[in-house]
Amino acid sequence: MQRFKWEDLRYFLAVAKLSNLSRAARHLGVNHSTVFRRIASLEKSLGVRLFERMAEGYILTGPGEEMLASIDQIDEQLTSLHLRLRGQDHQLTGSIRFTTSDALAQMFLQHYFSGFHQQYPDIHIDLITSNNFFNLSKREADVALRPTRNPSEGLVGRKLCIIGWAVYGSKKYLRKHGRPCTPEEMARHNVITTDESLSHIAAIRWLKRYVPDEAIVLSSSSVMPMLTAAVAGLGLCPLPCWMGDRESSLVQIFPPLHENASDLWLLTHRDLRHTARIRAFMDYVGDVLSADRALFEGTRETDTAAR
Numbered sequence: 001m002q003r004f005k006w007e008d009l010r011y012f013l014a015v016a017k018l019s020n021l022s023r024a025a026r027h028l029g030v031n032h033s034t035v036f037r038r039i040a041s042l043e044k045s046l047g048v049r050l051f052e053r054m055a056e057g058y059i060l061t062g063p064g065e066e067m068l069a070s071i072d073q074i075d076e077q078l079t080s081l082h083l084r085l086r087g088q089d090h091q092l093t094g095s096i097r098f099t100t101s102d103a104l105a106q107m108f109l110q111h112y113f114s115g116f117h118q119q120y121p122d123i124h125i126d127l128i129t130s131n132n133f134f135n136l137s138k139r140e141a142d143v144a145l146r147p148t149r150n151p152s153e154g155l156v157g158r159k160l161c162i163i164g165w166a167v168y169g170s171k172k173y174l175r176k177h178g179r180p181c182t183p184e185e186m187a188r189h190n191v192i193t194t195d196e197s198l199s200h201i202a203a204i205r206w207l208k209r210y211v212p213d214e215a216i217v218l219s220s221s222s223v224m225p226m227l228t229a230a231v232a233g234l235g236l237c238p239l240p241c242w243m244g245d246r247e248s249s250l251v252q253i254f255p256p257l258h259e260n261a262s263d264l265w266l267l268t269h270r271d272l273r274h275t276a277r278i279r280a281f282m283d284y285v286g287d288v289l290s291a292d293r294a295l296f297e298g299t300r301e302t303d304t305a306a307r
Contacts, residue, residue: 005045009071011038012050016068019057092120092276099128100145103223103243108145108285116284123277142272143281147201147262157267157282160289164241164256164298165203170249172233180236180253183210190235192226195219203238203260241298256298264289264296 014024015035025035043050050064060068100108105127113125128141147163167186169179180186191211194204198221217235220226223243230237231249244250266286272278294300 005041008038008042008045011035012042012067013071015039015051015058016060016064019059021058092280093122094277095124095126096143096277096281097126097128097141098143098145098281099130099141101147101223102129103227103240104145105129106224107242112285112288115288116281119284120277120280123281125281142278143266143268143285145285146265146267148265149263151265151267154270155267156270156273157265158286160264160266160286161293161296162261163264163296165201165238165260165262166241166244166256166298167207167236167253168230168239168244168247168250169236169253170231170233171251172249173230173235174251176233179251183254186210186236187212187215189215190217191215192218192220192229192235192237194223194226195221197221198223202262203257206257206260207238240296241300242292242296245295245298245300252298261297 010028011024011034014027015021018024018027021032021035021039025032028035039051046063048063049061050067051058052061109127116123116125151157169189173190177189180189186207187210191207193207193211193216194201198204199208218226218229220229223239226237227239227243227247229235230239230244231247236253237244239250241252241256244252266282266289268278268282289296
């Protein structure tokens, strides 16, 4: 029997996880035909069918399921070895892959990274901005700053604060359209909100209870464009308090609701927690962010004259 190529396993894993050649091709950065050819080559070398080609996608056969389980075990062992070896690094040098949302990343770049670089000039930050949760256990990132209520098993870190959310409107918009006195009155206003990709946020679910679809004038997959649109006077907008309260042109319509808050966690994999550069980064970020707790939670004193 011909031995399979290890490189083909990447293609097998992508199709097994995504159940679709086109999605696997996009994930791997290749074209559809390359994935098809690689899977066919792997099945020929093994002498078994790994997938059933169904209308709903590529479904693993029995041998395919067995192969996936074995590969997952190997991947876990290699990942654990990699993390243990990295955890032996005691030098305040090297790189840190840090992931957070695009909105939080902008605040970090403006207020926190400069101070960290001054203290640790030999540590390089590889910043990954995404609203998706990168898997720290799979080396997609070393440290994550995440709004979450339930950190994944195997991760360690600290809860820094809660993130309060409130509804904001620009002074310009409120002068023209008036200010709603109750959540129900938002139905008569222009409203800016997220698209379905961020519909899991508690504040967005709360907003949907009061705002019909016809009142929504802009939906965004990111909070940053929502902030820009609110400042421009397009409409009312739910925002994290740390964003809305820092904009002098915005007015907080209703006080932050505790039910809409999320926890903000700084996390790393447990095998990396003793790595010097990881520990230094987490200590620094944790301390400076905790000092801004009132801003994040929406309890900081603000100018109420316009409110």
